[in-house]
Amino acid sequence: MAGKPPSTIGSVLGAAAIELMAAGLDEPRRRARRVLATALDLSATEIFAHPERALTATDQERIAATLRRVIAGEPLSRIAGMREFWGLEFVLSVDTLDPRPETETIIEEVLARAPDRDTPHRFLDLGTGSGCLLLALLSEFPRASGVGVDIALGAARTAHHNAGRLGLGGRASFVVDDWARSLGAGFDAIVANPPYISTAALAELPPEVRNYDPKRALDGGADGLGAFRAIAAELPRLLLPGGFFAIEIGAGQAAAVAAILMQTGLRIDRFASDLAGIVRCVVGRR
Ligand SMILES: C[S@@+](CC[C@H](N)C(=O)[O-])C[C@H]1O[C@@H](n2cnc3c(N)ncnc32)[C@H](O)[C@@H]1O
Structure with missing residues (x-):
């Protein structure tokens, strides 16, 4: 019997978007991409480009923790401690x-x-x-x-x-x-x-x-x-x-x-x- 399919960026992204939508947050898909990018320290483009990438248990825990904070109202820039302004990265x-x-x-x-x-x-x-x-x-x-x-x-x-x-x-x-x-x-x-x-x-x-x-x-x-x-x-x-x-x-x-x-x-x-x-x-x- 085949085991549970491995979690990938694509599957976790979809689940995260559903959770964000259920929490009443706007643009859930875009937000979910940013959640994964922040949690995995990747760019949103990398998230977009590699839906097939397998996620480790640690990756998934990080994503779940970031998602909880976002749903509780914490801005992603605060979670990441960074914000882009005029194309430059600023530590907050x-x-x-x-x-x-x-x-x-x-x-x-x-x-x-x-x-x-x-x-x-x-x-x-x-x-x-x-x-x-x-x-x-x-x-x-x-x-x-x-x-x-x-x-x-x-x-x-x-x-x-x-x-x-x-x-x-x-x-x-x-x-x-x-x-x-x-x-x-x-x-x-x-x-x-x-x-x-x-x-x-x-x-x-x-x-x-x-x-x-x-x-x-x-x-x-x-x-x-x-x-x-x-x-x-x-x-x-x-x-x-x-x-x-x-x-x-x-x-x-x-x-x-x-x-x-x-x-x-x-x-x-x-x-x-x-x-x-x-x-x-x-x-x-x-
Ligand atoms: C709206 S924030 C702007 C921060 C930054 N320039 C930006 O655009 O993201 C206003 C800044 O003014 C500073 N500030 C408030 N009162 C001040 C004062 N009396 N003298 C100097 N800076 C002050 C605050 O600490 C804060 O960093």
């Missing part, structure tokens, strides 16, 4: 936000505004988290250098670690500060993705955000605009003549943030929308 820690794809809008705006990649720009990234914005920029501008600031020591450490992993450590430095109080002038471009959710709205965030992203990365104070006020007060001093800024904003915050920035004498040049059509980034200059 409990002190860093899990970078969001819409934040890449800032990088697109800087590239549009500063087309010459050989310029030795000096960038400043306020609220650097994993370092994703500063390091993505340094990857695009090979002669540029920059500083990333975060109030969370753990975030600055993770960003420093990411800079080294990405081979950008020689051009990036990280400081722990309350925005840029200790920094002097001299930046050609300043980027920031500040916390911009009102304190009251934090409780309404989906559990995968509320339970896993650090509160300091999300909480924008009573009206969600506190960090913009603090940053706006510092930008005129920090930017070189001709320097510009690109700052992420939350849905519906464009007019209020523009008013805050203009009150400090800054000029607004444009608003940029993300792929979902939400106004996501304000760009302006001294």
Whole structure:
């Protein structure tokens, strides 16, 4: 009599997708591929390409454990401890936000505004988290250098670690500060993705955000605009003549943030929308 057929990527993938669907999670097939990829430390493409590959008992235990965590609401990026941003891999820690794809809008705006990649720009990234914005920029501008600031020591450490992993450590430095109080002038471009959710709205965030992203990365104070006020007060001093800024904003915050920035004498040049059509980034200059 033939024994039980060996478990393969294909068969376990199908079963995982059914479990994810039963748990009410969207895109169960795609999610199942990512679960297997994370558990087996393979790329989603490798999972896709090798459905016939046999799985050991250890592989299957790892997949089952990862699946349980996903069904319990833990983001896969947190389980893997990694997130891709601008095509680069960033290590995450409990002190860093899990970078969001819409934040890449800032990088697109800087590239549009500063087309010459050989310029030795000096960038400043306020609220650097994993370092994703500063390091993505340094990857695009090979002669540029920059500083990333975060109030969370753990975030600055993770960003420093990411800079080294990405081979950008020689051009990036990280400081722990309350925005840029200790920094002097001299930046050609300043980027920031500040916390911009009102304190009251934090409780309404989906559990995968509320339970896993650090509160300091999300909480924008009573009206969600506190960090913009603090940053706006510092930008005129920090930017070189001709320097510009690109700052992420939350849905519906464009007019209020523009008013805050203009009150400090800054000029607004444009608003940029993300792929979902939400106004996501304000760009302006001294
Ligand atoms: C929304 S997260 C952005 C992280 C990263 N730039 C990204 O886009 O993924 C905001 C960051 O600002 C930092 N932050 C909050 N308050 C700060 C302050 N007063 N000074 C400096 N950084 C601050 C948080 O620790 C967090 O890392």
